[in-house]
Amino acid sequence: MRPPPSPSDMADAERLRDLIPGAIGVLVRRGADFASAEDAVSEALLEALQAWPEGEPRDPWAWLVTVAWRKFLDGVRAESSRRARELRVHAEPSPAEVGDFDDSLELYVRCAHPALSPASAVALTLRAVGGLTTRQIAEAYAVPESTMAQRISRAKRVVAEHRLTEPGDLRVVLKVLYLVFNEGHSGEVDLVAEAIRLTRRLAAAVDDPEVHGLLALMLLHHARRAARTDDVGRLVPLVDQDRTCWDTAMITEGVEVLQAALAHDQLGSYQAQAAIAALHADAPTAAETDWPQIVEWYDELLRFDDGPIVRLNRAVAVGEADGPRAGLAALADLDPATPRYLAATAHLQGKSGDHARAAELYTAAARAATNAAERDHLIRQATRLRHPAS
Structure with missing residues (x-):
C-alpha cells in the first residue's frame, strides 16, 4: 500500500x-x-x-x-428520511x-x-x-x-x-x-502564524482599512518575537531587547501595510495600535523612541477604546515622554485592580528614584501574576532594585 x-x-x-x-x-x-x-x-x-x-x-x-x-x-x-427540503x-x-x-x-x-x-x-x-x-x-x-x-x-x-x-x-x-493571534x-500549531495567514487572506480580498490595520499590527508585533525571551526562556522587556534579532523584512511589510491603510483617512483602533507598534519598531534604540508621538497615538486610540488597559499603557508612555511623575499622575484615576497596574506603577516609581517602593510593588505584582514567565520577570525586577550590585 x-x-x-x-x-x-x-x-x-x-x-x-x-x-x-x-x-x-x-x-x-x-x-x-x-x-x-x-x-x-x-x-x-x-x-x-x-x-x-x-x-x-x-x-x-x-x-x-x-x-x-x-x-x-x-x-x-x-x-x-431526514431530508427537509429539495436540494439543488x-x-x-x-x-x-x-x-x-x-x-x-x-x-x-x-x-x-x-x-x-x-x-x-x-x-x-x-x-x-x-x-x-x-x-x-x-x-x-x-x-x-x-x-x-x-x-x-x-x-x-x-x-x-x-x-x-x-x-x-x-x-x-x-x-x-x-x-487567535x-x-x-x-505544539505543532503556531497560532500566531495561523492568525497572520488568515488575516492576510482576508486583507487580500476586503478593502477595509481596519482589516489592513490588524494585519499591520500582527506583523509588527510578530517581528519582535525572537527577541522577547532569552536563551533560557525568560521574558526580555522591550527596552532590553536585542533589536538586531527583530525581523526587519516583516517590519517593513507591516509599515507599508499600515501606511496604505492610513491613506484611506478612516482611522480605527487597529490602525492606531499598529501606528504605536511601528514607532517602537522604527526606533534604532530604546532611548531613541519617539515617546511624544506615541502619546499622541494613544490619544487617538482612546477615541475608539477608552478602556483601562489603553489608559494604563498611555500613562506609561506619558511617563517616558514627560517624566515618571507625569506618568504616575496619569495612573491616579485608574482602578488599582486593573491588570498590570502594579507593574506599571512599580516601573514609574523606579524611574522616579524610589527604588524601595518600586521593589515592593514589583513583589506585589509578582504575587498577583498568573503567568510563570511574567512572575519570574517581576521577581527579578524587584531583586535588581533591592540588590543593584548583583
Missing part, C-alpha cells in the same frame, strides 16, 4: 487550505447545513491528499467544490461561485457569530476557516481532544440555529482573529 503523501508532495499545501472557507460557503449557500458542509469539505480534502500527488487538477477550486458537494449529497441520500444539484461550480470571496467572508462571519463565546468562535474559526484538525486545535490550547471536539460541535449547532439574514459585523471577525503558540 502506498504511504500517505507528505505536504511536500502537494503543489501548494497552504493554497489548498485557503480554498476551505469558500468551499464551505458554497455548500452552505446551496442549502447544506454548516456542520455537514464542513464535514463534506474535510472529506474532499482527504481525497485531494490521496489523488493530487498523481496530478493536480486543472482547476483545484472547481474540483474541491464538486467533490465536496457530491460527498454532501451522498450523505443526504444515505439519510433521505450542481455538477460543477457556476462561474459566479468560482473565485468569489463572498462565500469565504460569510464563513468568517458565521464563525464569529455573536451568539458564540469567544473561545468557541476561535475554535470554530480555526477548524472551519483555518482547516486545522480538532487534534491540532486541542494541542494548541492544551486541552483534551474530546473537550475541543465537544466545543466545536456545540459551536456548529449554535451557528446552524442562527441563519444570517443580514450582513455580519466584520469588526467581530477581526476581534476573533486578534484573539494573542493566544501564542503551542
Whole structure:
C-alpha cells in the first residue's frame, strides 16, 4: 500500500487550505447545513491528499467544490428520511461561485457569530476557516481532544440555529482573529502564524482599512518575537531587547501595510495600535523612541477604546515622554485592580528614584501574576532594585 503523501508532495499545501472557507460557503449557500458542509469539505480534502500527488487538477477550486458537494449529497441520500427540503444539484461550480470571496467572508462571519463565546468562535474559526484538525486545535490550547471536539460541535449547532439574514459585523471577525493571534503558540500549531495567514487572506480580498490595520499590527508585533525571551526562556522587556534579532523584512511589510491603510483617512483602533507598534519598531534604540508621538497615538486610540488597559499603557508612555511623575499622575484615576497596574506603577516609581517602593510593588505584582514567565520577570525586577550590585 502506498504511504500517505507528505505536504511536500502537494503543489501548494497552504493554497489548498485557503480554498476551505469558500468551499464551505458554497455548500452552505446551496442549502447544506454548516456542520455537514464542513464535514463534506474535510472529506474532499482527504481525497485531494490521496489523488493530487498523481496530478493536480486543472482547476483545484472547481474540483474541491464538486467533490465536496457530491460527498454532501451522498450523505443526504444515505439519510433521505431526514431530508427537509429539495436540494439543488450542481455538477460543477457556476462561474459566479468560482473565485468569489463572498462565500469565504460569510464563513468568517458565521464563525464569529455573536451568539458564540469567544473561545468557541476561535475554535470554530480555526477548524472551519483555518482547516486545522480538532487534534491540532486541542494541542494548541492544551486541552483534551474530546473537550475541543465537544466545543466545536456545540459551536456548529449554535451557528446552524442562527441563519444570517443580514450582513455580519466584520469588526467581530477581526476581534476573533486578534484573539487567535494573542493566544501564542503551542505544539505543532503556531497560532500566531495561523492568525497572520488568515488575516492576510482576508486583507487580500476586503478593502477595509481596519482589516489592513490588524494585519499591520500582527506583523509588527510578530517581528519582535525572537527577541522577547532569552536563551533560557525568560521574558526580555522591550527596552532590553536585542533589536538586531527583530525581523526587519516583516517590519517593513507591516509599515507599508499600515501606511496604505492610513491613506484611506478612516482611522480605527487597529490602525492606531499598529501606528504605536511601528514607532517602537522604527526606533534604532530604546532611548531613541519617539515617546511624544506615541502619546499622541494613544490619544487617538482612546477615541475608539477608552478602556483601562489603553489608559494604563498611555500613562506609561506619558511617563517616558514627560517624566515618571507625569506618568504616575496619569495612573491616579485608574482602578488599582486593573491588570498590570502594579507593574506599571512599580516601573514609574523606579524611574522616579524610589527604588524601595518600586521593589515592593514589583513583589506585589509578582504575587498577583498568573503567568510563570511574567512572575519570574517581576521577581527579578524587584531583586535588581533591592540588590543593584548583583
